Amino acid sequence: MRLAITADLAWHCQEPTDILLQIEAAASSDQRVLSSALDCTSAGHLARVPAQDGIGERIWLHQEGDFAVSYRAEVEVLRRAEPLETLAAVPPHRLPGETVAYLMDSHYCPASRFVPFADEEFAAVEGGARVVAMRDWIARHFRYVPGASNASTTAIDSFVERRGVCRDYAHVLICLARAAAIPARFSSGYGHAVKPQDFHALAEVWLADAAGKGAWRVVDATGMATAEDFARIAVGRDAADTSFLTSFGEAELRSLAITVRTV
Structure with a gap:
């Protein structure tokens, strides 16, 4: 596109x-x-x-x-949307070095705080299916409210309040994925279906590819962008980097x- x-x-x-x-x-x-x-x-x-x-x-x-x-x-x-449910997670000991930082806590994403919830809520599924379950859980439980967050709002705040904008949706999804030992990074960019139109944010997760090595996959809990219609500006640990x-x-x-x- x-x-x-x-x-x-x-x-x-x-x-x-x-x-x-x-x-x-x-x-x-x-x-x-x-x-x-x-x-x-x-x-x-x-x-x-x-x-x-x-x-x-x-x-x-x-x-x-x-x-x-x-x-x-x-x-x-050039990227194409793939059914994430069919993709496996890469075991942590097989992750390439450049993904390791995206397993760790960061300024807006204290992922270790989400481990008990992630273990309890998403234990029935693995790999890409678990990421999809996390995405869908956020979509069901959160309200998109412009102005509901600010520069000090962390994923913990958003999780408690169950509202926010794209950056907040992405931060919570990143925390849940990292809590399940799936590398996740914050991605900023442009999407033509974003309403109201603004810089957009979503998550990218590292899942296995056909060769079993792994690649980054776009996941948007707001539902406003897909892998095929999102033009990336930057990536990072969370919004502070992008x-x-x-x-x-x-x-x-x-x-x-x-x-x-x-x-």
Whole structure:
């Protein structure tokens, strides 16, 4: 599937501020960036650095006053949706090194706190079928409520309140998967069916492939994106690694507009 993406952001910095921007779709084996353009207000400093796991790039900015960024891209998503129920889990002792960090607790995802619940609730199924059961449990028990969470909301908070937005759904699913010794990472990106349209977040889990080695699979508990219509920006342990804008100082976001359509 081909997606045409636009993202326009504007913010104000009262004083010189360092900003880490992460809004461009990443070129990878499962998606191709056919065209891309980033236009921004003249900045005192602009430098690109590799993002988490070498997927995509972050952009360092040093800015004061009003600032605006406009991003345009066309992305071809090459991955295909697979029935997760048919996929096995990879035993922990056979996991490749790059997946091990995604078994551990992280800032927003204290997965070890979820082990008793995951063992009790999902003990009857294994592997991909267990991930599907976790996804469906969240979909049944959570309400999608814009504004229900903030930058301090963890998966524990979301689990207790049973509400949130895409980042919160992803955090809880990641915790449940990690609690079952299935590597899970946070993925940010664009999806054309996301309502209201915004940067989207979902989980990716490591499950066995046909060769038994394993690969990352897209799982969205909100139901708004699939493997075939999601253009990935970045991955990480949780939302802290993939935020579209991280400021080291005061930065007031004044406008944000995103459109995603199929081509």
